[in-house]
Amino acid sequence: MDDRRTPLARARGLGSARDGVHHWWVQRLTAIALIPLVVWFAVSLVMLSGADYAVVRAWIGSPLVIVLLILTIGIGLHHGQLGMQVVWEDYTNGALRVAMIVLTKFLAALFGLGAIVAILRIGLGG
Amino acid sequence: MSVANRPVHRPLSPHLQIYRPQLTSMLSILHRATGIALAVGALYLAVWVMCAAASPRAYATFQSFNTSIVGRLVLGGWLFSGFYHLCNGIRHLFWDAGYGFELKDAYRSGWIVVAVSLVATALSWIVGLRLIY
Numbered sequence: 001m002d003d004r005r006t007p008l009a010r011a012r013g014l015g016s017a018r019d020g021v022h023h024w025w026v027q028r029l030t031a032i033a034l035i036p037l038v039v040w041f042a043v044s045l046v047m048l049s050g051a052d053y054a055v056v057r058a059w060i061g062s063p064l065v066i067v068l069l070i071l072t073i074g075i076g077l078h079h080g081q082l083g084m085q086v087v088w089e090d091y092t093n094g095a096l097r098v099a100m101i102v103l104t105k106f107l108a109a110l111f112g113l114g115a116i117v118a119i120l121r122i123g124l125g126g
Numbered sequence: 127m128s129v130a131n132r133p134v135h136r137p138l139s140p141h142l143q144i145y146r147p148q149l150t151s152m153l154s155i156l157h158r159a160t161g162i163a164l165a166v167g168a169l170y171l172a173v174w175v176m177c178a179a180a181s182p183r184a185y186a187t188f189q190s191f192n193t194s195i196v197g198r199l200v201l202g203g204w205l206f207s208g209f210y211h212l213c214n215g216i217r218h219l220f221w222d223a224g225y226g227f228e229l230k231d232a233y234r235s236g237w238i239v240v241a242v243s244l245v246a247t248a249l250s251w252i253v254g255l256r257l258i259y
Contacts, residue, residue, distance in 0.1 A: 007132065049255070049258050119179070
């Protein structure tokens, strides 16, 4: 088969970091998990239209919602940062690429943990 | 001629100025665009529950943006992004499993995705606005 790499790439001999299959698989796994979660969340959000502070807090704090909402935000952020990683890999290079991927993953972890603590605080009355 | 100097004939990508867009390529780009919008939206969702946990004042500030015209348009855009990315994501999962690759099937599933996400967005707006007013 034709080797379509540039001579420089051939000389360097760099190839796959070999974690692509795992990235691909986790992206699909989180996608499948998000199908029922997103449908549930979209219907819930529409039904919460016009709800005031007390109603929203009561909804977030009910046991089933605590579990489903943590799953939705957690898996959603995980799926999102996997996708954003591919976007940065496609359109940026070098130090900028590394910086944006690291920033994306840090933001996802920070906001994810923040959301989980907030949901638990509402649910457990802290 | 040394190996390093030998020219490499790589295939050229389509020329953007004379490239005729098709439904399939446009939907593919839209999948990525809505994905980026939803990644940002997920952060906004986290801010929502954090404001709800913080205080009535923090929540009121957060809500004052949501209920503004710009806020409603952004939320409506996210809603469409969510339905589109969900429907087209299912289309992608079928492709991953090896189904629906025929050109005819790819176009049919593409139009179904467009129709379902538009109808779901419109229905959500109608029900949501009826609950508010």
